[in-house]
Amino acid sequence: MSHPRSPLATPFPALPPIAGVRLATVRAGYKPWERDDLTLVRLDEGTSVAGVTTRSRCPSPEVEWCRAALTLGRARALVVNAGNSNAFTGARGRAAVEAVAARAAQGLGCQPSDVFVASTGVIGVPLPIATAEAGVSAALAAPEADWAAAAAAISTTDTFPKGAAATAMIGDTRVTVVGIIKGSGMIAPDMATMLGFLFTDAAVAPALLQAMLDRANARSFACITVDGDTSTSDTVLAFATGAAGHTPLDSADAAGADALAAAIEQVCLDLAHLVVRDGEGATKFIAVSVTGAESDGSARRIGLSIANSPLVKTAIAGEDANWGRVVMAVGKAGEPAERDRLAIRFGDTQVAAEGVAVEGYDEAPVAAHLRGSDIRIGVDLGLGEGRATVWTCDLTHGYISINGDYRS
Amino acid sequence: MSHPRSPLATPFPALPPIAGVRLATVRAGYKPWERDDLTLVRLDEGTSVAGVTTRSRCPSPEVEWCRAALTLGRARALVVNAGNSNAFTGARGRAAVEAVAARAAQGLGCQPSDVFVASTGVIGVPLPIATAEAGVSAALAAPEADWAAAAAAISTTDTFPKGAAATAMIGDTRVTVVGIIKGSGMIAPDMATMLGFLFTDAAVAPALLQAMLDRANARSFACITVDGDTSTSDTVLAFATGAAGHTPLDSADAAGADALAAAIEQVCLDLAHLVVRDGEGATKFIAVSVTGAESDGSARRIGLSIANSPLVKTAIAGEDANWGRVVMAVGKAGEPAERDRLAIRFGDTQVAAEGVAVEGYDEAPVAAHLRGSDIRIGVDLGLGEGRATVWTCDLTHGYISINGDYRS
Known part of the structure; x- marks a missing residue:
């Protein structure tokens, strides 16, 4: 975390332990830094898993590994490496993922396909196998860590650790x-975000968990953008240990399924907002609400066109x-879109309607709104x-300084 | 031209007069500035016209006016206003365009539909009708101007005037x-550029001129990007006076048609490159060449994905x-795209092939190439x-300073 903390950062919340989930973090040493960079999450037997991964046509071997493992619907462990994404590394990268999964499976007495692996960091350098294997072994022997430690250990250019929680009655x-x-x-x-992991003690069948995550993803991670760029490694995984002990949910009609889905969506939305709040160089959090579109999908695409526009984003900065x-x-x-029906708001003030500026609108509340850090464009x-x-x-x-003022 | 001249600027070239084209520039006063901001181009009777306009769903009334006038295929005048785009101004904006065309038509003894109008500048403020009419009247009485004066008078945030020429034998x-x-x-x-105007003394039927311009546009203006944002006013018009006196071209098979098409494409390409060289904040001119794609269209879309990526563009800046x-x-x-077939070059050096980094590639020529101002990514x-x-x-x-460090 070498960059200054985002001015939009929020404190890491108090997050309760989840029965059936055990965390450990260690310093594998993927970079010459003084911080933990390998996270091992142990999951009780019977844990269901669901996931969404990047739509990139050039995914990392970790993404391919997770996609294959997701077809089985069960999980016993998650290993997250920070500092090296292992993307675009060919056969050597694939071998590294297999080695990580094998070492964790050996330690836990499970199948390698029960082990999920995610890595984040520089592209194009194979994950060093011996380093990763030694890191997993150390994590297997490490004391239990808390959520704050895990959130910090999975970070790379993040300027603050990010977590969220919600509850539901089943x-x-x-x-x-x-x-x-x-x-x-x-x-x-159009993808997940970078690396996001959800854990619940609810008991839920993998297919139902997947449906809940898909729906939550569509309304959260699929609706955020910092720079319009899509990682080769983006992965969101949801694990349900079932340790809460209720009758397992296996259909969307089951009592409590809606409540669990809502809790998952709330956590996804909170996490998505935290990522935007840590957007590289961000000083304003911007919500773009589009109404009156021909469909929800059309509204989202128009919203993203606004949210991805460098000219809109620099204007808000100014x-x-x-x-x-x-309008552009x-x-x-x-x-x-019909120019002569278009209406635009900043905060609560309508500034344009029916394709022209609202004559004599009060600029004072608009200016006051834009001086704040939470901006609403309607x-x-x-x-x-829609x-x-x-x-x-x-x-x-x-943003320019973080991404352009250096040679890697 | 309040921003420092682009470090990528090139000197304005010596451009010959075109028979049948007469230029004038005046200060209408669309802004409180000491420069000409209205350009009137008079065109001899018999001038053909073709054009491409923005694909924005919220076009300016000037764009709508030009689209209607283009269906007739003939032109007697062009009026370009700088400092006010007149976009998103409803009925008042439409009335302003009609007034400009009427005043020019009256002065020249032609139909208003023979007059093309383009405006550029701030969005949402109606073009002041009296100012525009007085400007057109002054331009009708003004002495003849040269290409450099016209190129300067149509500019807004440009940091240098832009022009190009080519010849062909018919x-x-x-x-x-x-x-x-x-x-x-x-x-x-996916559109023209902002405002571009081509003039030739060749004699060519409007439909053929349109075909030549469409083809040239697809290989030039449709292949450049500064920030991925699309103006509501973008217009490229091509005028052919026929004053050179050769037998008019009316089909692509006619002798000389290919040569004229090539000259038009060369001018479009030169102009498109000049726009990139004046990209807001630009310090590097970047050519992205994509080969081995499934089709030319696919290659262009991949090239634009690279060219529009803020992470790629900041990396080159650095x-x-x-x-x-x-890869991302x-x-x-x-x-x-298949990750394991992908190869990437910077300058003449292959840095990745078959989905992995080229081991031990020579970094010296890559670093030297990136220190230059003309960058090639392959x-x-x-x-x-494709x-x-x-x-x-x-x-x-x-770019941030130009677009974000002020309140408009």
């Missing part, structure tokens, strides 16, 4: 969902109510009932 | 194509041979014969 049983995530750049929609740039971004989205298309909200951050000198 | 007749253009931000593919970010941008393009997908080259610039603190 019958008379209270279950808990905890999530941790890392990511601050190379964040874009605290400039430049709604013309919002609506126009370029390639979605149904766009109504006046065409239909709606979506997407989240992004502003584009500042900080 | 039978025994040498014809000339001259172009001027303005644009430095809000530049993206003179960092970060080919992992190129290939992966996110949504086009056919990507071979190893899948087919190829494309796109052009962009780096993303620097200058």
Whole structure:
């Protein structure tokens, strides 16, 4: 965490332990740094798993490994390496993932396919196998760690650790969902985020857990963007240990399924927002709400066109109510839009309606809103009932400094 | 031109007059500045016209006016206003365009539909009708101006005036194509550029001129990007006066048609490159060449994914041979790509092949190449014969300063 802490950072919350989940972190030494960079999560037998992974056509071997393991629906361990993404490393990278899974499986007495592996960091350098194997062995012997330690150990360029929790009632049983995530750049929609992990003591069949995660992902990680760039490693996994002891959920109609789905979605949304709050160079958290679109999907695409526009993002950085740039971004989205029905709000103030500026609108509340750090942009298309909200951050000198002011 | 001249600027070339084209520039006063901001181009009777306009769903009334006028295929005048784009101004904006065309038509004794109008500048403020009408009247009485004056008068945030020329032989007749253009931000593919105008003394039927311009546009303006943003006003128009006196060209098979098409394409390409060289904050001119794609269209989309990636653009700004970010941008393009066939070059040095880094490649020529200002990135997908080259610039603190460090 070599960059200054984001001004939008929030304190790491108090997160309860999850029965059936045991955390450990160690310093494998993927980089010459004084911090833990390998996280091992042990999961009780009977743990279900679901996941979403990057849509990149050039995924890391870890992503391919997780996709294959997800087809089995069960998990006993998760290993997360920070500092080296192992992406674009060919056969040597694949061998490294297999070695990590084998070492963990050996230690836990399970199948390698029960071990999920995720790595994050530089692209193109194979994960050093001996380093990784020694790290896993050390983690197997390490004392139990807490969520804060795990959230820190999975981080790379993050400037603060990120976690969230929610609870749900399944019958008379209270279950808990905890999530941790890392990511601050190379964040874009149409995939997960960088690396996010959810854990619950609920008992839920893998297919149902997958459906819940897919739905939550569509409304959270798929609706955030920092720079429109998509990592080769993005992975979100959800693990359900079943240790809470209620009757396992196996269909969306089961009592309590809606409550669990809502808790998972809430944790995903909280984690997604935390990633935006740690957007590289971010000084403003921006929510773009689109209404009146022809469909929800169209609303989301228009929202992302606005949220990805460098001109909109720099305007917000400059605290400039430049709604013309919002019009531009609506126009370029390639979605149904009629100029003369378009209305735009900053905060609670309508600044344009029916395709023209609102004459004499009060600039004072707009300026006050833009001076804050939580910015709301509203766009109504006046065409239909489609709606979506997407989240992004502003584009500042900080982003350029983090990504351009050095040679790797 | 309030920003420092781009370090990638080139001197304005010596451009010959075009028979049948008369230029004038005046200060209408769209902003409180000491410079000409209205350009009037008079065109001899019999001038053909073709054009491409923005794909924005929220186009300016000028764009709508030009689209309607283009259906007639003839032109007698062009009026370009700088400092106010008149976009998103509703009925008042439409009335302003009609007033400009009417005043010019009255002065020239032609139909309003023979007058093309383009405006560039702030969005959302109606073009002041009295100011515009007075400006057109003044321009009708003004002395003849040269290409440099016109290129400067159509500019807004440009840091240098832009023009190019080429010649072609049609039978025994040498014809000339001259172009001027303005644009430095809000530049993206899938449309023209901001405002570009080509003039030739060749005699060519409107439909054939349109075909030549469409083809040239697809290989030039549609292949550049500064920030992925698309203006509401983008327009490229080509005018052919026919004053060279050769037998008019009316089919692509006519002798000389290929030569004229090549000259038009060369001018479009030169102008497109000049826009990239004036990209807001640009310090590097970047050519991204994609080969081995499944189709030319796929190659272009992958090239634009690379060229629009903030992480790639900041890496080049930092003179960092970060080919992992190129892999990322290939992966996110949504086009056919196979990680293990991918090869990447910086300059003339292959840094990755068959999905892994080239072991021990010589970093010295790569570093030397990246220290220069003309950067070449090569990507071979190893899948087919599709190829494309796109052009962009780096993303620097200058872009943030120009677009974010102020309130409008």
